[in-house]
Amino acid sequence: MAKRPKTIGIIGAGRFGTGAARELIRLGHEVIVVDRDPEALEVLPDSCHTAIGNAESSEFLAEVGFKNVDAVIVAIGDNESASNHATINCKDFNLYTVTKALNTTHGKILDRLGADRIIYPEYDSGVRLARFLTRTAILEMVELYEEIFMMEMQAGGPIVNHTLMELNLPKKYGVQVVMTRRGRKVHFPMSANDKVFEGDVLVCIGTSEALTALAQRMED
Secondary structure (H helix, E strand, O other): OOOOOOEEEEEOOOHHHHHHHHHHHHOOOEEEEEEOOHHHHOOOOOOOEEEEOOOOOHHHHHHOOHHHOOEEEEOOOOOHHHHHHHHHHHHHOOOEEEEEOOOHHHHHHHHHHOOOEEEOHHHHHHHHHHHHHHOOOEEEEEEEEOOEEEEEEEOOHHHOOEEHHHHOHHHHOOOEEEEEEEOOEEEOOOOOOOEEOOOOEEEEEEOHHHHHHHHHHHHO
16 A cells, blocks of 8 residues: 655755755655745745745744644754744644754754654765765665664675675674675565675665674675
């Protein structure tokens, strides 16, 4: 059964908010974006619902339909007070709220205000860049859930020419291989007897530390 498209509210039409809006629309979800600046909303796709107004006003958010959304992204990037008030309003509506933090101190405040998830875009992108620059085995990494990631990595080093049973990666590293790609051929699902060859792209799930440790081992 296909999943029901969600309706996501986004407060703030800066680079972070508009990027989230475009991706959500691409994935088939409905999006409502609000911002004080009408020009900021002009760059959004026609399929995106927009409203001009102040998200510090709970009456405004209720009027444009935020009480009925599935979740909210508070993407205000330059006004800590506005971000805090918008987060409070969304939590008063009992909404799952993801808020962009301006810094770690702001993140602590958002946590106390009840934000369900706090995002540090600059920090997260910096960490991701550092991993790419220092771990040549890492091709891509996506956060699936809090502290749980899916990573693509290039097989190499001591893990090649061994079966998954022989490698026993879940026990040794806390990493589960869920799929492999060899050239244009994708192998899914995996079995314990599947062998890893030099150059295979492994799609793995685990914590950031576990995945990075495995990538480092493949470069030894």
